[in-house]
Amino acid sequence: MSTLQVFDTLTRSHADLERSAPLGDSLVAALWQRNRLEDTVYRRPSHHTLSLYLEGGFDIVRRGLSEQHGAPDKLCILPAEHESYWQINGRIRFVHLYFTPEQFGSLAVTLLDREPRELTLFDRTYMDDARLAAACRRLARLDWDDADGRLYGNALGHEVLAHLMLTQTGRRRSLAVKGGLAxxxxxxxxxxxxxxxxxxxxxxxxxxxxxxxxxxxxxxxxxxxxVPPHAWIMLRRLERAREALARADTPLADVAAACGFSSASHLANRFRAALGVTAGDYRRWAAGRA
Known part of the structure; x- marks a missing residue:
């Protein structure tokens, strides 16, 4: 994450990083909190940043916009190449989603059939958008350390980018999607x-x-x-795990790796939540039927 200047600036400040993770497709999420008085400056980052205040923020102001104050569920859009100066005067907890101009530009082509240079992501401070805030809160609650958490985070990230493309580039437009895949x-x-x-x-x-x-x-x-793609993938991983557990006495860690789970404990937790039995109990049941 060394090329993410906003991330790096916060790392060098008194902000505390709770956790961060790459979500795939050049999307990166980070969860932060700050409790100290200080000023922060972002100088022409090469990437876009979307920020949602989760807690606090009432005494946080952006220089030049002192009449606006933060609060939970307030959103900020910090485009690449922008400059901003922030006065941090109280506690705040927030989630960031970082993404590249190249990725956002590619979305302009695939989603709107527009040239990327025709669209500019707006610079927004303390914006209200209930749909966007709900998506960012869901993202913040995910466990980014396991495979399905990252996959769901990836899906949410793409939803966020599409929403920004449709509402925050001056090309407001609804898209009707009719029917499924051929x-x-x-x-x-x-x-x-x-x-x-x-x-x-x-x-x-x-x-x-x-x-x-x-x-x-x-x-x-x-x-x-x-079901959404991430849910279908989890169903297929569980189905493959059932097949592997029924066929042979393979170590649970090997079954987990073959099915895309991050660890044996991750597989065990998902298996029990989905099927109501432990992986070991299922294996014994399957062996008794053989």
Whole structure:
């Protein structure tokens, strides 16, 4: 994350990093809190930043906009190449989503069929947007250390970017997505998911395979399969784990790795939550039926 100047600036300040993680497709999330009085300056970062205040922020002001104050669920958009000066006068807890201008520009092409140079991401301070705030709060609650948490975070990140593209670039426009994926597309995406269940799949990777924007892909996938992509991938991982547990006495850690779970404990927790039994109990039950 050394190329993320906003992240680096906060690291050098009195901000406390609770956790951070790459979510795939050049999306990075970070959860921060600050409790000390200090000023912070962001000077022409090369990336975009979306910020949501989770707690506090009432005494945080941006220089030049002293009449505006932060509060929980207030959002800030800090575009690449912007400059901003912040006076930190109280406690604040916030989540950041970092993404590149190249990624946002690519979305302009796939989502709106527009040239990236025609669109500019607005600089916003203490904006209200209930839908965007809800997505960022869900992102902050995820466990980014496990595979399905990162995958869901990746999906949320793409939802956030599409929302920003549609509402914060001066090209406000609703997009109607009708129908699901064509039969050949459904077959292809199922084949790709099954072939890469043991890898860190992302919504961007799946959408690119079908030459669709992440926005259109997620909605068409849901219409075709009845669940979002990240939920379907988890179902397929659990199904593969059941098959592996039933076939042989393979160590649980090996089953987890083959099915895309981050650890044996991660598999065990997901297995018990989904099926109501432990992986060990299921293995013994399956062996008794053989």
């Amino acid at each position: 039969p050949a597309q459904r077959r292809r995406v199922r084949e790709l998911i099954d072939a890469k269940l043991d890898t860190a799949l992302t919504v961007g990777e799946l959408a690119a395979e079908l030459a669709l924007s992440e926005y259109h892909f997620a909605r068409m996938f849901h219409a075709s399969f009845g």
